[in-house]
Amino acid sequence: MSILVVGGAGYIGSHMVKLLAGSGADVITLDNLSRGYRDAVKYGEFIQGDLGDPAVLDDVFINNQIEVVMHFAAFIEVGESVTYPARYYHNNFTNTQTLLDAMLRHDVGYFIFSSTAAIFGEPDYTPIDEKHRKLPINPYGHSKLMVEQLLSDYDKAYGLRSACLRYFNAAGADPDGDLGERHDPETHLIPLVLQAASGRREDIKVFGNDYPTDDGTCVRDYIHINDLCDAHLLALERIQKTDSSAQYNLGNGKGFSVKQVIDAAREVTGKDFKVTQDERRPGDPAVLVADAKLAKKELGWRPEYADLESIIETAWNWEINFLCKKSSDKEQG
Numbered sequence: 555m556s557i558l559v560v561g562g563a564g565y566i567g568s569h570m571v572k573l574l575a576g577s578g579a580d581v582i583t584l585d586n587l588s589r590g591y592r593d594a595v596k597y598g599e600f601i602q603g604d605l606g607d608p609a610v611l612d613d614v615f616i617n618n619q620i621e622v623v624m625h626f627a628a629f630i631e632v633g634e635s636v637t638y639p640a641r642y643y644h645n646n647f648t649n650t651q652t653l654l655d656a657m658l659r660h661d662v663g664y665f666i667f668s669s670t671a672a673i674f675g676e677p678d679y680t681p682i683d684e685k686h687r688k689l690p691i692n693p694y695g696h697s698k699l700m701v702e703q704l705l706s707d708y709d710k711a712y713g714l715r716s717a718c719l720r721y722f723n724a725a726g727a728d729p730d731g732d733l734g735e736r737h738d739p740e741t742h743l744i745p746l747v748l749q750a751a752s753g754r755r756e757d758i759k760v761f762g763n764d765y766p767t768d769d770g771t772c773v774r775d776y777i778h779i780n781d782l783c784d785a786h787l788l789a790l791e792r793i794q795k796t797d798s799s800a801q802y803n804l805g806n807g808k809g810f811s812v813k814q815v816i817d818a819a820r821e822v823t824g825k826d827f828k829v830t831q832d833e834r835r836p837g838d839p840a841v842l843v844a845d846a847k848l849a850k851k852e853l854g855w856r857p858e859y860a861d862l863e864s865i866i867e868t869a870w871n872w873e874i875n876f877l878c879k880k881s882s883d884k885e886q887g
């Protein structure tokens with residue numbers, strides 16, 4: 555079976571490519587390298603190209619027997635989406651429709667979609683289950699919810715089967731140390747805390763300390779990248795077996811505050827570093843925790859790295875053994 559991974563050079567996509575290759579699938583990555591890295595694609599065939607270009611997609615589908623598409627090529631910054639909404643609607647929605655339409659032209663019937671907790675907006679209750687109302691509060695969340703709507707309509711009208719996987723906070727790195735998170739600029743909490751621990755960053759700024767949480771900082775549900783990728787494989791099996799589409803919230807069901815993440819990082823790394831209190835970051839809900847019972851029940855999904863320490867440990871390994879070396883190579887010229 556050939557699987558096309560669109561955005562396979564990015565953080566989540568590159569881990570997915572590794573898992574798929576290890577499971578014996580024939581993997582092809584399509585990525586325009588606008589945010590990903592060629593050297594993160596360590597398995598299968600690599601095609602540099604744009605998913606917004608129907609001619610590129612036609613070529614890929616004509617030249618390969620693709621049965622499944624997994625789509626990771628989205629922009630993910632909430633703040634950026636507020637400043638540049640056109641960029642988000644174009645890449646995350648319009649280009650995804652271009653991809654889906656190409657799949658229909660070439661009779662490719664299964665699609666796995668990276669959705670997000672951001673489709674729910676400010677939660678009415680936590681943990682958030684699949685039935686929670688969907689009311690995004692930023693263009694990023696809207697662009698993803700619009701794709702979910704499109705997928706629901708394409709399922710009914712064209713029989714395209716899909717799984718929408720709503721990630722909470724993807725974190726951690728490949729436990730073998732081959733891959734990890736490499737955003738530029740980095741905005742996510744765990745990699746930034748670890749940059750402070752390794753000395754690549756002067757301090758970690760805590761955005762807000764007056765949220766209605768136990769210690770006043772925001773609470774998030776961190777999920778290890780490998781567990782997230784496992785859920786993709788299980789979701790694919792499910793939609794193929796049941797010949798139906800599905801949606802799942804993916805997280806560990808346990809929330810950690812920004813302060814707890816910082817404390818855990820001190821514990822895991824054995825390093826102390828400077829913590830600076832800063833203003834709230836616009837658009838941050840106080841608490842985002844997943845109710846992932848449905849994924850556990852229907853997919854038999856069992857997260858392996860469910861504790862925060864092992865998530866941080868794998869990310870720390872990546873920080874010191876890859877990112878620090880890269881940045882010192884860069885400094886030396």
Ligand code: UFG
Pocket residue numbers: 630631632670671672694722723724741742743744746758759760761762772773774812835838842
């Ligand atoms: N934070 C800090 N300091 C930092 C960076 C982050 O205090 O330097 C805080 C944030 O304010 C937030 C928490 O740490 O409270 C987690 O922030 P991240 O940026 O790591 O993650 P988000 O929860 O903002 O983002 C995640 C995904 C997004 C997705 C969003 C949905 O990474 O792609 O959830 O709400 F859009």
